[in-house]
Amino acid sequence: MPTSLSTVGYLLLLLLISYDGGFIGAADAEHDLRATDLHNHRHRHRRHRSHRRGEEFEYSAISCRAYSASLDEFGAVGDGVTSNTAAFRDAVSQLSRFADYGGSLLFVPAGRWLTGSFNLTSHFTLFLHRDAVILASQEESDYEVIEPLPSYGRGRDTDGGRFISLLFGSNLTDVVITGENGTIDGQGEPWWGKFKRGELKYTRPYLIEIMHSDGIQISNLTFLNSPSWHIHPVYSRNIFIQGLTILAPVTVPNTDGINPDSCTNTRIEDCYIVSGDDCIAVKSGWDQYGINYGMPTKQLLIRRLTCISPDSAVIALGSEMSGGIEDVRAEDIVAINSESGIRIKTAIGRGGYVKDVYVRGMTMQTMKYVFWMTGSYGSHPDEHYDPKALPVIQNINYQDMVAENVTMPAQLAGISGDQFTGICISNVTITLSKKPKKVLWNCTDVSGYTSGVTPQPCQLLPEKQPGTIVPCNFPEDPIPIDEVKLQRCYSRRRNM
Numbered sequence: 001m002p003t004s005l006s007t008v009g010y011l012l013l014l015l016l017i018s019y020d021g022g023f024i025g026a027a028d029a030e031h032d033l034r035a036t037d038l039h040n041h042r043h044r045h046r047r048h049r050s051h052r053r054g055e056e057f058e059y060s061a062i063s064c065r066a067y068s069a070s071l072d073e074f075g076a077v078g079d080g081v082t083s084n085t086a087a088f089r090d091a092v093s094q095l096s097r098f099a100d101y102g103g104s105l106l107f108v109p110a111g112r113w114l115t116g117s118f119n120l121t122s123h124f125t126l127f128l129h130r131d132a133v134i135l136a137s138q139e140e141s142d143y144e145v146i147e148p149l150p151s152y153g154r155g156r157d158t159d160g161g162r163f164i165s166l167l168f169g170s171n172l173t174d175v176v177i178t179g180e181n182g183t184i185d186g187q188g189e190p191w192w193g194k195f196k197r198g199e200l201k202y203t204r205p206y207l208i209e210i211m212h213s214d215g216i217q218i219s220n221l222t223f224l225n226s227p228s229w230h231i232h233p234v235y236s237r238n239i240f241i242q243g244l245t246i247l248a249p250v251t252v253p254n255t256d257g258i259n260p261d262s263c264t265n266t267r268i269e270d271c272y273i274v275s276g277d278d279c280i281a282v283k284s285g286w287d288q289y290g291i292n293y294g295m296p297t298k299q300l301l302i303r304r305l306t307c308i309s310p311d312s313a314v315i316a317l318g319s320e321m322s323g324g325i326e327d328v329r330a331e332d333i334v335a336i337n338s339e340s341g342i343r344i345k346t347a348i349g350r351g352g353y354v355k356d357v358y359v360r361g362m363t364m365q366t367m368k369y370v371f372w373m374t375g376s377y378g379s380h381p382d383e384h385y386d387p388k389a390l391p392v393i394q395n396i397n398y399q400d401m402v403a404e405n406v407t408m409p410a411q412l413a414g415i416s417g418d419q420f421t422g423i424c425i426s427n428v429t430i431t432l433s434k435k436p437k438k439v440l441w442n443c444t445d446v447s448g449y450t451s452g453v454t455p456q457p458c459q460l461l462p463e464k465q466p467g468t469i470v471p472c473n474f475p476e477d478p479i480p481i482d483e484v485k486l487q488r489c490y491s492r493r494r495n496m
Contacts, residue, residue, distance in 0.1 A: 056490050056492050057490070059491070060487065063174050063176065064103075064490075065102060065105040065124075065489070066098065066101060067098045067101070067102060068106075068492065069091060069095060069106060071084070071091055071107065071113065074094070078111020079111070080133075083142075085115045085117075092106065092119065092124070099122045100123075103174065104125070105125040105127055106124070106127065108126065108182065110129045111132060112133045113135060115135070115137060116136075116142025116143060117142060117164045117167075119169060120169035121175075122174055123173065124174075125176040126178070126179075129179065129182055133183045133184075134182075134184045135185050135187060136166045138191070145163060145202050146162060146164050147162075148162060149211075149285075150293055151261075153288070154382070155203030156203050156228070157195060157228070158200060158201060158202060162203035163227075164205060165207060166184070166186065166205060167207065168210070175215065175216050175217070177217070178218070178220050179220055181221060181243075183221070184207055184223050185224040186207050186225045186227055187225060188225040188226050188248070191205075195254075208232065210232075210236060211234045211236060213233075214237050214238055216239045217239075217240045217242075217486075218231060218244065219240070220243045222246075223246045224246075225255075228254045228256075229281075230246050230257050231258045233259075233263050235261075235295060236264075239260065239263055239266040240267050240484060240486075243269075245271070245273075246271065246273040246275065248276055249276055250308065250309065250310050251276055254276070254277050256281045258271070258279070258281075259283055261285075262284045262323055263297050264296075264297070264299055265479065265480050266300045266481060267301045267479070267484070268300075268301070269304050269305075270304045271306070273305070273307050273308070275307075275309050276311065276312070278309065279305065279307035279312075279313070279338075280314070280315045280316070281313075282315070282317045283318070284296050284297045285320055285322045285323040286380075286381050287349050287380055287381055288349075288351075288389070289322070290322025291352065294323055296324030296352075297323070297324070297325045298326045300328045300329070300479075302331075303331045303332050303333075304333075305332075307333070308338060310337050311339055312339050312340075313342065313343035313372070314340070314341050316344075316345060317344045317345070318354065318377065319350070321346055322350050322352040325352070325357075326355050327475075328356070328357045329358045329359075330358070332361045333362040334363050335362065335364040335365070337367075338364070339369065339372075340371070341367060341370045342362075343369075343372040343373070344396065346393065347376055347377045347378050347391075352391055353393070353394070354392075354396070355395050356395050357396045357397060358472070359397065359401075360474065362403075364402070365403075365405060367403055367405070367406045369410065370401070370406055370409050370428075371409065371410040371412060372410070373393065373411070373413065373446065374413050375418070376413065391415075393421070396423045397426075399471060403428075403429070403430045403431065405431065405432075406431065406432055407432075407435070407436055409430045409455060410441045410443065411442050412460075413442070413444050414444060414445030414446045416445055419445045419446060420446045423461060424451075424472035424473070425461065426450065426470060427453075428454075429454055440455055441456075441458035442458070443458035443460040443461060447461075449461060449463070450462070450464065451463060451465065452470075
């Protein structure tokens with residue numbers, strides 16, 4: 001017997017060989033899950049069904065899987081009414097035992113699969129068929145109440161705990177949530193009403209929250225109507241988010257699209273987001289709790305994003321930035337009918353920093369502001385924040401931008417005695433709306449320079465070398481996550 005495998009693992013491999021005629025590498029193909037106990041488990045739910053060999057399908061992922069199973073083999077019913085919480089939990093639990101033997105994939109077939117919260121596992125892929133819809137339960141009882149995040153000190157909606165997210169994971173490695181543009185629908189309307197009426201005792205659930213984890217991929221899916229934030233990686237690293245459509249009513253606040261929070265080495269690309277709040281909000285903790293936790297968000301790459309957010313920002317940095325935000329790079333961004341392009345928001349008591357921000361290649365249509373910075377975004381978790389904890393905002397670079405139908409080019413307000421410094425704005429053309437603000441550039445407690453910007457900026461951001469466009473100083477070295485290449489993976493779709 002090989003010494004590198006446990007007795008159980010060795011027997012599982014023997015069973016797989018006996019069923020599939022040989023073991024093929026996970027990067028080349030995937031195998032059906034055939035261990036005896038799982039085979040018996042699935043057989044209980046297969047009675048009176050006919051089967052045909054399923055077609056193989058291909059997808060791209062950070063890791064391929066050796067084993068696969070389908071959700072309906074665990075008793076799930078995709079009628080949009082039957083609760084499948086137990087089936088999802090059972091499927092993940094059963095598949096988790098293969099984490100050390102090539103990992104596993106759970107296929108969600110066509111159907112409408114109602115479920116409460118369930119946990120993910122390591123070396124695991126959740127794959128949604130193009131006609132699969134995961135429907136989030138609207139019952140509070142389907143969501144465990146968990147502790148507040150330590151970098152926040154309380155829930156975002158209320159004091160105390162928070163409802164666990166629909167898909168949740170902690171201390172995981174190598175997790176993939178992907179598909180053929182299947183849908184995860186948060187069915188958030190009852191939650192929005194309860195929040196507005198002040199009827200909730202705990203903070204609303206998100207659609208996805210993965211924390212303290214390494215190696216996360218979320219791709220090729222549609223997310224709808226989260227009760228609150230849609231996607232929230234926190235205290236994690238090496239995160240790849242690609243090809244998402246995220247849709248929520250533009251009149252509903254707090255439905256942020258993607259919120260990387262105290263994360264390192266994150267890549268977000270090719271996403272389309274319509275939201276009642278920030279399309280992307282970069283965070284790192286709230287006041288003294290974030291300062292004490294001390295985990296920044298850094299090495300963040302955002303590109304090829306399209307955003308519609310009439311009452312919020314395309315990309316927001318803060319306001320919960322007390323652990324620090326640094327090395328943020330955004331390029332090829334399209335903003336339509338949004339309140340602001342890039343917004344930096346902070347306050348006295350936040351501490352922390354936002355520095356080394358680089359944004360270029362942005363096209364904007366129908367905007368209230370192009371640039372917005374504020375040092376008076378004043379909400380606090382409690383009265384124990386330190387009024388001497390002042391944020392540092394420095395080395396902020398915006399370049400190669402075009403904006404049309406703009407009410408006000410810039411609202412830039414630092415903090416008295418705590419200037420926002422090192423601002424560079426270069427090669428930016430802004431066309432005003434029919435009824436623009438009288439003051440086009442409102443600048444206080446900021447410093448830096450501009451070059452080739454119209455209309456003429458404020459005196460605190462003077463023209464550098466008039467007649468010549470001087471570029472901002474952008475980094476040339478890549479962020480490590482940008483060098484990650486996805487693998488081509490295969491699995492078998494069963495036709496039930």
